[in-house]
Each structure stands twice: as C-alpha cells, then as structure tokens.
Amino acid sequence: MPDHPHSSDHPADDGSESGQGMGSGLPPEIEQMLARLTGGTLDPDMAKALKDMGVDKIDPSMMQMMVGQLQAMFASPDTDAFNVGLATDAARKAVSAAGDAVVSEVANRQTAQAAQVAELWLDEVTSFEAPGVTTHAWSRAEWVEASMPVWRTLVEPVAEGVGRAVGAALHTQLEQLGEGALPEGMFPPGVDPSMLIGQMEPMVAKMSGAMFGLQVGQAVGALATETVSGTEVGLPVVADRSVVLLPANVEAFAEGLGVDLEQVRLYLAVREAARVRLFSEVPWIGPQLVAAVRDYARDITIDTDRIESALQSVDPTDAEALQAALQDQLFRPDQSPAQRAALGRLETYLALVEGWVDVVTDRATRAHLPQAAALGEAVRRRRATGGPAEKAFAGLVGLELRPRRLRDAANLWSALESAHGSSGRDAAWGHPDVAPTGADLDDPLGYVERVGSSDSAALDAALDQILRGGEDSAGTTSES
Structure with missing residues (x-):
C-alpha cells in the first residue's frame, strides 16, 4: 500500500x-x-x-x-492582520441566510421622496447644510459592501494587536519547549519544537487574520440585518455622504409599533439625513472616532493564561467548542488605563453624535409627524436593549457602549439650544477643543455658561426644561 x-x-x-x-x-x-x-x-x-x-x-x-x-x-499572498475578503464573504453569507432581496423601484422612489422631505424639514432647524441630495435604498448585502472599507479601517488596528498578541504568545510557549516537553510522538525524536517557529509564523499570521476576518464578517452580517440606515451605528461607515435607508429593515422596525409605515420611513430618513449633515459639516468627528478605536487597539493585550484555562475544559476533537472557547477568550482583552481613556472618548463622541441627532430630529419632526414622539420612544427603547452600535462594537473590538450617555448628551444640546439658539447649539461642534467632553455631560449648564454669555433667566429656563423632563427636551415623550 x-x-x-x-x-x-x-x-x-x-x-x-x-x-x-x-x-x-x-x-x-x-x-x-x-x-x-x-x-x-x-x-x-x-x-x-x-x-x-x-x-x-x-x-x-x-x-x-x-x-x-x-x-x-490562505488564498491571499499577504499576511494581513485582517482578512477583509473573508470578512466580506462571511457577512454576505450571513445576510443571505437571514434573507435578502433586491430593492424594488417602488422602495427606491419612496426612499428618495422621504429623504427630500427630510432635508426640507432639517433646513428649518439646523445651520448645517446638506452635502447633497444623493439617496440610496440598499439591500443588506449592498450595505455590507459599501460599509466594509470603513469597518476595515476601524478594526484593522485591533486585528494587528490581536495578531501581535497571538504571535507573542506562540513565541513564548514554543521557546520554553524542548525535546520531551510535548506528548510523546507529537514530534519526531531530536526535533526542537522551538526551531519550527520560523516556519509556522506565516501560517499563524494568516490564521489570526482569517479568524478575525470571520468574526468581523459575522458581526457586520448580523448588523446588516438590523440597521435601518447607512450610519445608524453612529459612525460614518458610508463614505459618500449619502442618505441611505434599508427598506427591509425599516419595515421590520415598523412592525408592531402601531405607526404608519410612511411616518416611520420619514422619521428614520430625518435621523439619517441629520447624521449625514453632521459628519459632513464637522469633519473632525469621524477621524476622532477612528482615532479612539486605534488608541484602544494600540494597547491591546491578551491573557494567555485565561485562554489556556478555557482550552483545558474543551474537547480538542470538538471543533465548534474549540472555536467558541477561543473566540470567547481571545477577543476580550483586559483593558489598560490607556484603553479605558480611549473608551471614554469613544463613548463621549458617540453619545454627542446621537444626542445631537435626537434633539435635531425632534425639532424637525414634531410639527409634521403626529407620531414623532412615539417613534422617538421606539428608537430609545431599541438603544436601551442593545442597539446596532453597541452590538457592533461589542462584537468587533470588545467595546460595550453605555446608552445612558446619549440622554445626557441630548440634555446638553437642549440646554445649549435654549440658551443660545440652534446656531449656538451647532457652533459647539466648531472644533474638538471646544466641543463638550465627558465631564460636560455631567454638568450641561456649566458647559452652557462657558461657551457663551447668557443671562440667569435663560439659564434657569434651560435648567428648568431639563429637570422638568430630559426626555421631553429630546422629543422622547408624548406632548400633552
């Protein structure tokens, strides 16, 4: 034989x-x-x-x-820390399994009309101008393709950190091994396992990139089945500054709300158009969000003892259990002080973005949509139970966002508006050095006092409005 x-x-x-x-x-x-x-x-x-x-x-x-x-x-000749091709393929397979279809012409027209109306309403309540009138009604797969380059930019530093950690752990373990240190028969007599590290490095690098690519693909694919618009995650993941809705997900969101689908579509179009204006008119916020993720990734560490402990309780012949144990432990790095600081900045910036969108959307819709308050409540509930942004970051880089900061941010923007008008509210985005910080979210009235002069009556009115019901100031409760 x-x-x-x-x-x-x-x-x-x-x-x-x-x-x-x-x-x-x-x-x-x-x-x-x-x-x-x-x-x-x-x-x-x-x-x-x-x-x-x-x-x-x-x-x-x-x-x-x-x-x-x-x-x-291992198809790619490069040893990239993040296999973007594998991530895209995994995400497309995930949305296909969940169900996806080509967007109809009717849905395209409805989305375009909703976006046009949204822009007109926003013109009345914000000094930020629309970057254009480009509108897209995308399938889930189209959103995956369009957003993956930005996801790559966001998660590549994390992937590099994970790759370095895996490589370092492998080096440490193999360098400590010698002949007889492993189970008998695993290597032939006379072979020093530590000498094989050079041969294994390219394969380990590709495996690390593939594992991270698969994880990103699964997370983005799951996100694509939920997100109702291009940038609902609070990040500029749609590069061309277009107003994007995903009709299938908009319809799914509308189910059970007891609100007419056209109102739901208009409300979500206003939120998306407001966010697009913000990212366009405040060019520093997108890079700051990316920088916060990169700063988090730069200090990434992995507890190899925890990984080894997890693997000891797993049957090595059970591939699914092995993968689950590795993913559960590998992508939950312990946070250093630098990472906690980066996480704080990221949470603050995301809260400021979504808080501003909450306030502006309320101002733009409450005179036009009878169910605007109910829709604001639905959006808030969606976030409180773990919205797309929280799920995306938890799955991709282990960052868990706290929705409570969004309400704090909405209170701050409302206080600014009460004291200085919508132009004063929007002017606070003028430069990162003067934009609100995490500490300002705890003391919105103190921030209002610092950014401009105002008499005590106006400040008292702003404080009264917040204390009377912060949710009202962001349009999250019904008007009497």
Whole structure:
C-alpha cells in the first residue's frame, strides 16, 4: 500500500508541475500548500512531524475538504492582520441566510421622496447644510459592501494587536519547549519544537487574520440585518455622504409599533439625513472616532493564561467548542488605563453624535409627524436593549457602549439650544477643543455658561426644561 493512498486520486492537479510529490510521504495537496506557506520549500522536520501525527492517513474525501478550506483561508499572498475578503464573504453569507432581496423601484422612489422631505424639514432647524441630495435604498448585502472599507479601517488596528498578541504568545510557549516537553510522538525524536517557529509564523499570521476576518464578517452580517440606515451605528461607515435607508429593515422596525409605515420611513430618513449633515459639516468627528478605536487597539493585550484555562475544559476533537472557547477568550482583552481613556472618548463622541441627532430630529419632526414622539420612544427603547452600535462594537473590538450617555448628551444640546439658539447649539461642534467632553455631560449648564454669555433667566429656563423632563427636551415623550 502506498504511503499516501489518495495521492493517486489526483495525479495531475496537486499543484506541482509533474503531479509528483516532494518525497515527504505527505499527500501532494498538503505538500504544495505547506510549501507555499513556508516560502516555496517544505521543511523536512515539519513534514516528518505532520506525517508522524498521521496526516497522511486522513480519509481522501476529508482531506480534499480540509485542503479546500485551508486554501480559501490562505488564498491571499499577504499576511494581513485582517482578512477583509473573508470578512466580506462571511457577512454576505450571513445576510443571505437571514434573507435578502433586491430593492424594488417602488422602495427606491419612496426612499428618495422621504429623504427630500427630510432635508426640507432639517433646513428649518439646523445651520448645517446638506452635502447633497444623493439617496440610496440598499439591500443588506449592498450595505455590507459599501460599509466594509470603513469597518476595515476601524478594526484593522485591533486585528494587528490581536495578531501581535497571538504571535507573542506562540513565541513564548514554543521557546520554553524542548525535546520531551510535548506528548510523546507529537514530534519526531531530536526535533526542537522551538526551531519550527520560523516556519509556522506565516501560517499563524494568516490564521489570526482569517479568524478575525470571520468574526468581523459575522458581526457586520448580523448588523446588516438590523440597521435601518447607512450610519445608524453612529459612525460614518458610508463614505459618500449619502442618505441611505434599508427598506427591509425599516419595515421590520415598523412592525408592531402601531405607526404608519410612511411616518416611520420619514422619521428614520430625518435621523439619517441629520447624521449625514453632521459628519459632513464637522469633519473632525469621524477621524476622532477612528482615532479612539486605534488608541484602544494600540494597547491591546491578551491573557494567555485565561485562554489556556478555557482550552483545558474543551474537547480538542470538538471543533465548534474549540472555536467558541477561543473566540470567547481571545477577543476580550483586559483593558489598560490607556484603553479605558480611549473608551471614554469613544463613548463621549458617540453619545454627542446621537444626542445631537435626537434633539435635531425632534425639532424637525414634531410639527409634521403626529407620531414623532412615539417613534422617538421606539428608537430609545431599541438603544436601551442593545442597539446596532453597541452590538457592533461589542462584537468587533470588545467595546460595550453605555446608552445612558446619549440622554445626557441630548440634555446638553437642549440646554445649549435654549440658551443660545440652534446656531449656538451647532457652533459647539466648531472644533474638538471646544466641543463638550465627558465631564460636560455631567454638568450641561456649566458647559452652557462657558461657551457663551447668557443671562440667569435663560439659564434657569434651560435648567428648568431639563429637570422638568430630559426626555421631553429630546422629543422622547408624548406632548400633552
């Protein structure tokens, strides 16, 4: 019987010019794949170790499936920390499994009309101008494709941090090993496992990038089935500053609200158009959000002891349990002081963005939509139970946002508006050095006093409005 019985099943498609193996005793498919991963040559010690582990005895059909999966994972010639192709593919598969369809012409027209009306209403309540009238009604898959470049920018620093941590952990563990340190038979006699690290590094880098890519893809895919508009997550993930709605998700959001779908569509279009204006007219806020994520990623660490402890309780033959244990532990790094500071800035900026959108949307819709207050309440409930932004960050970078800061931010913008009008409210975005901070969210009236002169009566009126019901100031309760 040949050393690798299934090699004859593929005499001419094993990736080599002659169809013959390299003499290692491994299946030609594995030989060629390992050679590509290790710079074109197959290390004899690695080949012998794999053969001694029984790789050459694997069932041919299982071998083909395994090789296909590994080749897809390692298809890219680069050792990127984040496999964006794999992430996009995983996200598209997720939305396809959940159900997705091409947007109809009717839905396109309805979205365009809602956006036009939204812009007219916003013109009356904010000094920020619309960047244009471009409108899109997207399917879930279209949102995935359009937003993935920005997700890549946001999560790549985290992926790099994870990759460094995984590589460092591997180096540390293998450098501490010597002959006899591993279970008997895992490596042939005389082979020092630490010497194999150089050969394994490219493969480990690709595996780390693939694991993170899959996680990002699954998170973005899940998000695409929920988000009602292009930038509902509070981040400028749609690069062309268009007003985007996802009709299927808008309809799903409207179910059970007892509100006419047209009102729901108009209300959500106003929120989206307001957010697009903000990102366009305040060019520093988007980069600041990205910088906060990057600062968080720069100091990322992984508790390898916790990972090892988790793996000890998992059956190594149970692939699903193994993956779950790794993901549960690997992507929950302990936070350093620098990371906590970055997280605080990120939460503050996101709260300021959404709080401003809450206030402006209320001002734009309360005279036009009979159910504006009810819709504001529905949006607030959606956030309180873990909205798209919270889920996205928790899944991608382990950051859990606190919805309570959004109400604080809405109170601050309302106080500014009461004291200085809508132009004074919007002027606070003029520069990051004068924009509200986390401390200002705790003391909105103190911030109002610092940004401009106002008599005590106006300040008392603003304070009275907030204390009488902060939700009213953001349009989140019904008017009497």
